[in-house]
Amino acid sequence: MLTKNKIIEFIRKKDFKLIEELNSGSFGKTVLLQDDNINHKFVCKKYEPQTGINKKEYYNNFINEIKLLHLLYNDNIVRIFNYYLYPEKYTGYIMMEHVKGQDIYSYLREYPENLNNIFEQTIKGFVYLEKNKILHRDIRPGNIMVNENSIVKIIDFGFGKKINFQNDNQKSISINWWGNILPNDFDKKIYDNRTEIFFVGMLFQDIIQEIDSSFKYKHILKKMVNSEYDNRINSFNDILKSIVENDNNIALFTSEEKKIYQDFANIITESISEKENSSKVIMDIDAILKDLEDLKQKTMLEDYVKSKSILKILVIGQFKYYEQNHSTKFINDFFQFFKSISKEKQNIVLYNLETRLDNIRTYYNEDDEIPF
Template sequence: MNQNDPIVFLKTKDFKFIKEIGQGGTGRTILMKDEAIDEIFVCKKYSPYNEDDKGLYYDYFKDEIKILYKTNHANIVRVFNYYLYPEETTGFIIMEYIDGKQIDKYLNENPDHLEDIFLQTIEGFKHLEEKEILHRDIRPNNILITESGIVKIIDFGFGKQVDANTVNKSITLNWRFSIPKDFEEEIYNHKTDIYFIGKLFEEIISQIGNVNFKYSHILKKMIAINYNKRINSFFDIYRDMLNDQSIDIQFTIGEKNIYQNFANDFIKIFTTIEDNLTYETSLDKIIRNLEELNKNSMLENIIQDNAKLTRIFLIGKYSYFKTKEIKVTYVSAFLDLLKKSTEDKRKIILNNLWIRFDSIQRFKDDDLPF
């Protein structure tokens, strides 16, 4: 076989039809079983109600496939395969089967899970934000909760991959909630998704009634009608929530010393950070990369290449001192602290490091001469 030769799988896979799930605006959905591995899947076929709309929304269907393939998160529906038939303007997506309830129905039955479901939803949309994906169709039936209480964001039929911060509101949906002022300027970006998630939870809290919602101050910043007064990103919401959680979590003096030794050594190497630089949020990735750095530094007293350490935590442009010393023992102890800590503690440790990064002088890319 030569490079670029097509790879053809001759054997087809058969599925057993179980039942029809429903017909949406752009597709028919069924439940089916792969008997070879004894697993159930959802299959969505592109078939709009109106035959005349087939060509109109076909690109949205292909975009949904691209979007789902870019995501890998516990709170977002998984896609396993797809089949496109452009000559017939149709196709199929094979996805994870979610045996769950709509978010509003679930929380009305389980109001004590409200704060956890809110956090999971924010984490899911934070992941979409990191992948520069807009959902654009936020309503209760597009956020499901499994029997074990896991949030699953579904239906990316109107989703959009964006390269910039702001996109034109190219489609108008039958919004369940009152629209923000963003629409007057034909703006739809992540701050607009934030608004509709906020309105969704506002409605659910109203339905539950008499509930003390820990994050009500954050919700208020999410549903500001005025675009400029609304909280900027799902990442900012996530950090606000971590700040609230940190009040209830205690660290020992030893743990604080380990964090401070590492943070003090690390932060002192930076001079400036680009204004739109982002932070690495995957703790698994951070730990994995720290382990690699630590393994390669175990015979040294100081980190030999500061750039390798900075790239573990920062995504973007920044300037730093290459010769400033960072002790290997501090990096090793910090890694052990992360590995031994609970998930909640890890998030708070990382957020405190982000607070250190926030204090570093910022520059805009256009401030540079070339």
Template sequence: MRDTVMLRGVALRLTVDNQCLIMDSKKIVFQQGRGYTLEKELGSGACGQTVLLHDAAIDEYFVCKKYAPADIRWREVLFSNFVREIKLMHALHHINVVRVFNYVLYPDRFAGYIFMEYINGPDIDAYSADHPEDINSLFAQVVEGFDHLQSKRILHRDIRTTNILVTENGAVKIIDFGFGKQAVDSADFDKSISLNWWCALPPEFAEKIYDHCTEVYFVGKLFEQLIDKHQLSHFQYSDVLRRMVEPSRKKRSESFSHVRQEILGKPRSIEFSSDDVECYRAFTRTLTARISKIYSTATCFGIEDIHLKLQESYKAMMLEQAAQDSALVIQCFIDGGYMYYSKQAFPVDQVRNFLDLLNRCSKEQKNIVEANLHARINALPKKPHVKSGFDEMDDDIPF
């Protein structure tokens, strides 16, 4: 495929692997010569359908949400809502909120697509039934996700179990911002939606009020329902939950930031206690001592990913004195290739203590832990990346 390109008055033709770049003084437009493989339909509704696509070029799956209302009379009227959803999702970047990668809009036809992260996992209801031991982690993650939404002044406005998914690694993902709204001033907090709510409505609905305090209520009711339905007796935050579902707004927790602080306990300074420092040092000494080399292309996961991955790995070792395969721990930190000492076990109590440290850290403290971890891991001996074959084998196993 060829296109003529005008650049500073000079006509050019560009052809690069079927990727055509069209440029003028105002726009740069990429015309894509390849497509995606349609894997399956995930769902459909009055405003269009959602499908799973595969990109063979990078071997990744994406969820594609197509805007195409069945009733053509509504296409123009609701198109602005679809654009609003894209704007909201582009403002969000958090491990517990679904990511949006790209979008395509056709304003002249009132049509469009959103390309989003594919979450291979059930909703929070089904996940809680199969993994009741994770209820405390799920609660903390949901609060973290909605705290991020509130920090961006975004109201989700459709809080229900089907809109909170959980990955196979136990990571919460808040999805579906079709009813979302960014609240800029007081007029934006009116109850301008009508949904089939699944629980008792808060009293402020009678006054047409829907704000972040209202969202606190619905998240609380959602977990109240999960705990009752699945008979979860080991939930640790009963007092916090009771304040979230208070009918009276004066008695209810006013924000997700407030709820988060209650989960963490008394707000801590950015300083670490001597016990925290020793816990960190003992764990990281053992971690780095188990790693022989890391490949030059390898990187370190972010602290939230590390926290989730380590919690999941801990389940497979928590009844043991030591994890016989240190890769159970190492793989939670290094994203890429590494070599490690396969005959050296990893003390489980150090993993448990480090998880306890992460659980009680504030966001600021977690950032400090992440910076120190990255510095330690980046200081490990590097090995050039090889595409095939194995290197010398002593006690190390390439991973």
């Protein structure tokens, strides 16, 4: 007879078949197992620290990891299904979702056209962690997977912990970081969500430099990778709001406005053959408007204008270009369009022009000073 608080024992043993060992580290190893009863694979993480590590102390951290993972249920976070503890031996196992796919870098190298969507999904996953007051603490390409359905899965919370906002900044910082650049957060003994924003941003900045794809959230990324803690965007939720706002702003452009922009932007991609690595789009809106108006006046009676006259208004730095003739109609239409829209939309236009420039082949000036 069932009574309240009675201990329910499941004494039937459940067996799994070992498929392969996935990886191992200082605190244990991870294997892939198969449950033949339901024909399903699981990842099993065993807590088994190496000699010299205090098993009892870190066993409590292992228990905390299980507690953290049990709080989470989100499409972009790896799921935990079960756990098996052996407290007398200070060891245990976590049975987790098997993410069949690739790490984020391998995936984006193969499918660069999905960059924007993968960025959006990753931010949504970290928004969920942020709302649950959980830090990841081990942000690296191998811990952000993309499955066969192109769904981002954030995995491996070995360094995760619940945030205590009053005391967190006084706690010691333990982190694995694969990159070379660190934010000034560590000088202030800070590790919080804003720190993780920096690491997620650096992860995407690194792969964007390698793949050939148009990234529409470059202005957001710049706010993420600011090494100054106080100047960085505040939260993953703020990033998500900026993503939504960006998409809404793009929707505010009419098809006619998009056509005017694209005709003008094509001048850059059709005229510049190569750019020097330090070349960039001029971001001074007033200066661009003034120079466009001057060019419009100088070519009012002409049908065509040379490439260089247009490019020097938009691009600062060295570049190689084809001297071509472009219809003055494109210049006049763009000037009227750019002048009439809000400053916010003007910035969006310049960010998109910057993306166009970034996709042009880059060369490095051999005269640049080098250490040796």
